[in-house]
Amino acid sequence: MPSADTSTTDLARLIISCPDQHGIVAAVSDALTTLGANIITLDQYSTGVEDGRFFQRTVFHLPGLAARRPEVEAIVSEHLEPRFGMQWQLTEVERPKRVAIFASKTDHCLLDLLWRHRRGEIPMDITMVISNHPDLAADVRSFGIPFFHVPVDKADRSTAENQHLEMLRGNVDLIVLARYMQILTPEFLEQVEVPVINIHHSFLPAFIGAGPYQKAKDRGVKLIGATAHYVTEDLDEGPIIEQDVIRVSHEDDVAQLTQYGADVERAVLSRAVKWHCQDRVIRHANTTIVF
Numbered sequence: 001m002p003s004a005d006t007s008t009t010d011l012a013r014l015i016i017s018c019p020d021q022h023g024i025v026a027a028v029s030d031a032l033t034t035l036g037a038n039i040i041t042l043d044q045y046s047t048g049v050e051d052g053r054f055f056q057r058t059v060f061h062l063p064g065l066a067a068r069r070p071e072v073e074a075i076v077s078e079h080l081e082p083r084f085g086m087q088w089q090l091t092e093v094e095r096p097k098r099v100a101i102f103a104s105k106t107d108h109c110l111l112d113l114l115w116r117h118r119r120g121e122i123p124m125d126i127t128m129v130i131s132n133h134p135d136l137a138a139d140v141r142s143f144g145i146p147f148f149h150v151p152v153d154k155a156d157r158s159t160a161e162n163q164h165l166e167m168l169r170g171n172v173d174l175i176v177l178a179r180y181m182q183i184l185t186p187e188f189l190e191q192v193e194v195p196v197i198n199i200h201h202s203f204l205p206a207f208i209g210a211g212p213y214q215k216a217k218d219r220g221v222k223l224i225g226a227t228a229h230y231v232t233e234d235l236d237e238g239p240i241i242e243q244d245v246i247r248v249s250h251e252d253d254v255a256q257l258t259q260y261g262a263d264v265e266r267a268v269l270s271r272a273v274k275w276h277c278q279d280r281v282i283r284h285a286n287t288t289i290v291f
């Protein structure tokens, strides 16, 4: 059972990735112990001892963390990083990620995130909602979240995307596409410089692109699903974070599939966003490790 104390004060997460080799866990643990930190959880994974890659997520408690953060960064950057060829990220549990949500007209995934955020189920700070349609403005503003309508001209996406970049620059750590029905250009993805999570309404790799429920009906599948993935320039082919499925039958029309699918989409997206905000997801090639 988790301890009764659910305090997040002075809790940090150290996420590391490096070539697999002898002594990593001991060295990281020794460095944190030397600092006076107490390791709360430690999860690790290796892709294999032969020329493999090692990943580790360590949650630790360090009294006076904020003031001592430079010390932690120094020991990692000056000792662990050069010794192991380590890539690393240090985050503080009490500093939630700033999240911008993009939506179009479909509301269920957006409202689910706003509702779970209001209930404190997802450790994030929703800084804004941006939509290419005005339909959801009142819903979003009822949660006290800023809503911005930015129409998209498919013949010239750059005008809208430049507006997005101005609004987002320096204000966001994560973008979530909550059934946002516009394809993001490679230029936008390069310039925005933060991860983007999308919910695709199919069990990828099946039915990439628009209209997956019609494609599912036409194919006569007995399972439909949803997939949350990081967004890349290759449509719906980015690293998968979370998936789930639900049984359907020949009696279900596309409207029924869409309704059943919406419940799966909401659950899958919220789990993926929560795990990302908890720094549980590490990208490796076109896959993820989820601790």
Ligand SMILES: Nc1nc2c(c(=O)[nH]1)N[C@@H](CN(C=O)c1ccc(C(=O)N[C@@H](CCC(=O)O)C(=O)O)cc1)CN2
Binding pocket: 154, 177, 180, 181, 182, 183, 184, 185, 186, 198, 199, 200, 201, 209, 210, 231, 232, 233, 234, 235, 236, 237, 238
């Ligand atoms: N660069 C990327 N952009 C987006 C991705 C992605 O993986 N990489 N995922 C999509 C979401 N999506 C399916 O999950 C999706 C959305 C929209 C379309 C599409 O064909 N859109 C048309 C416009 C449709 C409309 O206006 O109703 C278009 O953009 O021309 C396909 C898949 C989000 N973006």
